[in-house]
Amino acid sequence: MRVVVTTESRCLRTPDARVWVHAGPSYPNWSRYLAAFRTVRVVARVRDVPEVPAGASRVDGEGVEVWPVPHYQGPAEYLRRQPAVRRAVTAAAAEDDAVVLRVPSPIGSLLAAARERRGLPYALEVIGDPYDVFAPGTVRHPLRPVLRHLSTRRLRHQCRTAVGAAYVTEQHLQRRYPVREGIVSTHVSSVYLPAEAYVGQPRVVDGPRGDRTIVSVGTLAQLYKGVDTLLTALARLAGPGRPRLVHLGDGRFRTDLERLAERLGMADRVTFAGVVPTGAAVRRHLDAADLFVMPSRTEGLPQALIEAMARALPAVGTRVGGIPELLAAEDLVPPDDPAALAGAIDRMLADPERMTAASARNLARSRDFSADTLARRRTAFYRAVAAATAQRGHRPLSEPPATVPGAG
Incomplete structure (x- = not known):
C-alpha cells in the first residue's frame, strides 16, 4: 500500500528533478513511513531552482517521491493560486492509498475535504494548535479572529472524522482536539534525533x-x-x-x-x-x-x-x-x-x-525522543493506519468506525 502524506514544507526542485528543502523534514523523516508502507508520496509546495541551494537537504529518494503543489507563500498568494493548488492536492491520492495529513495545514485540509466528499478514509498527525497560532500577538492580520475560529473548528472536525491520529504532545493537543471513541490514537513526536x-x-x-x-x-x-x-x-x-x-x-x-x-x-x-x-x-x-x-x-x-x-x-x-x-x-x-x-x-x-x-x-x-525509542510507536501507528484504511474501504465516513488495533 502507498501512503500519501501532506506537509506545509516549501521544497525546491533542481533541473535533475531532485527535490530539496532548506528547513523542514528531509528524506530520513519521510523514509520512516516505509516501515509500514510500500512507497511514500509527499505532497508539498515545490518551486523550481537552477541549482542545489547551499545547506539544503534531499527530500526524495528510494521509496519516497514528491507530488508538487504550485508554490505559494502567505494567505494572499494562497488565495490567488487556490484553484491550481486544489486541483494538484485533490489528484495526489488514489482511492486505495492510505492518507496521512500533517495538520493544521491548508494543503492537508484540502485533501481531507476531497477524501470526505468521496467517502474515503484519512489519518492525521497533529503537529500544532491553530488556536494558539492565531492567538493575539502571533499573526498581524485583520482576519486573525476569524481564522482562529475557523481553523480550530476545522481541526476538531478532522480529528472526529479521521481513522487515526498521532499527536506530537502527550496530553495538550489531545485534550483540545480529541478523536472519537474507538479510533486509534497515540502520541509520537515527529522529531528525528540520530x-x-x-x-x-x-x-x-x-x-x-x-x-x-x-x-x-x-x-x-x-x-x-x-x-x-x-x-x-x-x-x-x-x-x-x-x-x-x-x-x-x-x-x-x-x-x-x-x-x-x-x-x-x-x-x-x-x-x-x-x-x-x-x-x-x-x-x-x-x-x-x-x-x-x-x-x-x-x-x-x-x-x-x-x-x-x-x-x-x-x-x-x-x-x-x-x-x-x-x-x-x-x-x-x-x-x-x-x-x-x-x-x-x-x-x-x-x-x-x-x-x-x-x-x-x-x-x-x-x-x-531518540530515534529508536520513537520508531516502535511510530511504526505501530502507521501499521494501524494501513489496517484501518483497508478495513474502511470506500464506506462513508459517517458509518461507525471499524475496530482498530492499538498503536502502543
Whole structure:
C-alpha cells in the first residue's frame, strides 16, 4: 500500500528533478513511513531552482517521491493560486492509498475535504494548535479572529472524522482536539534525533557568570516564536553581565526585529544567523551556547527545544503547547511577559548549580525522543493506519468506525 502524506514544507526542485528543502523534514523523516508502507508520496509546495541551494537537504529518494503543489507563500498568494493548488492536492491520492495529513495545514485540509466528499478514509498527525497560532500577538492580520475560529473548528472536525491520529504532545493537543471513541490514537513526536544528536554526558557549570551566550531557534516568517519578547527581556538585563543572543532562523520579520534590537540598544549583543542547515551546523551553535531560550507564543512539541536538550543545554521556555511536557515548572514563564522571561534568564545564569541540574534533567528527558525509542510507536501507528484504511474501504465516513488495533 502507498501512503500519501501532506506537509506545509516549501521544497525546491533542481533541473535533475531532485527535490530539496532548506528547513523542514528531509528524506530520513519521510523514509520512516516505509516501515509500514510500500512507497511514500509527499505532497508539498515545490518551486523550481537552477541549482542545489547551499545547506539544503534531499527530500526524495528510494521509496519516497514528491507530488508538487504550485508554490505559494502567505494567505494572499494562497488565495490567488487556490484553484491550481486544489486541483494538484485533490489528484495526489488514489482511492486505495492510505492518507496521512500533517495538520493544521491548508494543503492537508484540502485533501481531507476531497477524501470526505468521496467517502474515503484519512489519518492525521497533529503537529500544532491553530488556536494558539492565531492567538493575539502571533499573526498581524485583520482576519486573525476569524481564522482562529475557523481553523480550530476545522481541526476538531478532522480529528472526529479521521481513522487515526498521532499527536506530537502527550496530553495538550489531545485534550483540545480529541478523536472519537474507538479510533486509534497515540502520541509520537515527529522529531528525528540520530545517535550523533546526543552528547555523552550533562554539562557541569561552575564559576562566575562570565560572558554568557543565549541561543534561540525558529522561523521569523511570523511573530509566534516570540523573539520580540526575548529581545525586550534581554534589554532589561543591564550591566556588564548582559548575555549575548544568537538566533537561528530567518523570515520577513527579521528586519523588524533587527530594528527593535537597535532601539533597545542591543544591536551589538544580538546576532541573527539566518537559516542554518539542520544537523551538525545547528549542533555547533547549540554547543557554543550556555542557555537555550524558547519564548514562543504557540508550539506543538518543539523539535528545536528537544535538540537543544539533547546537547545538554539548560533551557527556559514559555508555558504554551507541549513545552511544559519537556521542561521543569521552574524553567517556565508565561508568554508575552518580558519581565518574567528576564527574571527567569537572570536567575538561571546566576546559579551554576541550577544550570548543572537543568543540563542533566534536559539530557535525560531528551532521550525519550531518540530515534529508536520513537520508531516502535511510530511504526505501530502507521501499521494501524494501513489496517484501518483497508478495513474502511470506500464506506462513508459517517458509518461507525471499524475496530482498530492499538498503536502502543
